[in-house]
Amino acid sequence: MTSSTLLIEKKSNYWILTLNRPDKLNALTEEMHRALAAAIDAAAVDINCRVLLLTGAGRGFCAGQDLSERLMAPDAATPDLGAGLDVLYNPLIRKLRALPIPIVCAVNGVAAGAGANIALACDLVIAAHSATFVEAFIRIGLIPDAGGTWLLPRLIGAARARAICLLAEPVEAEKAESWGLIWRSVDDAALMIEAQSMCTRLAKAPALALELTKRALDASGVNTLDKQLDLERDFQQRAGRSADYAEGVRAFTEKRQPAFSGKR
Ligand code: LHQ
Numbered sequence: 001m002t003s004s005t006l007l008i009e010k011k012s013n014y015w016i017l018t019l020n021r022p023d024k025l026n027a028l029t030e031e032m033h034r035a036l037a038a039a040i041d042a043a044a045v046d047i048n049c050r051v052l053l054l055t056g057a058g059r060g061f062c063a064g065q066d067l068s069e070r071l072m073a074p075d076a077a078t079p080d081l082g083a084g085l086d087v088l089y090n091p092l093i094r095k096l097r098a099l100p101i102p103i104v105c106a107v108n109g110v111a112a113g114a115g116a117n118i119a120l121a122c123d124l125v126i127a128a129h130s131a132t133f134v135e136a137f138i139r140i141g142l143i144p145d146a147g148g149t150w151l152l153p154r155l156i157g158a159a160r161a162r163a164i165c166l167l168a169e170p171v172e173a174e175k176a177e178s179w180g181l182i183w184r185s186v187d188d189a190a191l192m193i194e195a196q197s198m199c200t201r202l203a204k205a206p207a208l209a210l211e212l213t214k215r216a217l218d219a220s221g222v223n224t225l226d227k228q229l230d231l232e233r234d235f236q237q238r239a240g241r242s243a244d245y246a247e248g249v250r251a252f253t254e255k256r257q258p259a260f261s262g263k264r
Pocket of ligand 1: 023024025027063064065066067068070081084085089110112113114115134136137140142145
């Protein structure tokens, strides 16, 4: 599926997805959702796509749901926003979290509402210094969705999560980094250089170990230590049988850089 609202650039071993409605700060329409879902599905099965890089065009990353799609006539029946989450947002967050390859998010400007939580659902979030994260939902009478109420307390703790959700206080990129909301904040001009160099590095990393590491970290959200130890044993058993493990150890003993296969 091609769409002018989502640009897809295929590099040799990673893809760049750019949300592309810059005049509306890349607010999400249904069409964008469908294009994004199709692109993520395609990335998951393309052996040459070993990392996904998500970013936004223009001065914003994503302002969440396009509210002009949600305008109601005064006499209209009350909307079922749960259905919108079931059909578009929840599948998107599940898709992002289930993707076996790493997702880098380069937050180029404001990330608001579901736009913030989509960024935070990615594996490595780098933000330009001018970017801000706004859990804007309360301003329009909604609760944080797109996984925000699950992700935020885990990333930054209960007190900060509550404050930014209840007050809709914008969090600047540097503060987001110091809180552990994101991995790193960088100069605006360096954002795409840093993000792409991270993609190049991840694309050369052992793919199965990356996938299993993501899955293990996700599982720790619900597992007891006991269960997690069993899971680590099982995953390590799989990783240990991979050609990439054999290559990693061989390269270490031969004092050279490993050449991983990209196989999962
Ligand atoms: C927008 C938007 C936008 C349309 C800026 N829509 N046009 C899930 C399930 C179901 C339903 C509801 O939602 C959800 C999930 C959600 O995401 S709910 C939360 C939706 N998002 C928001 O409430 C954020 C709304 N936007 C803002 O608060 C501000 O625009 C921020 C703080 C992001 C940026 O402020 P400024 O830098 O001052 O920019 P601006 O407000 O001037 O926006 C620039 C343009 O973008 C402007 O259009 P215009 O034609 O007047 O230049 C805005 O109308 C448009 N825009 N966000 N979500």
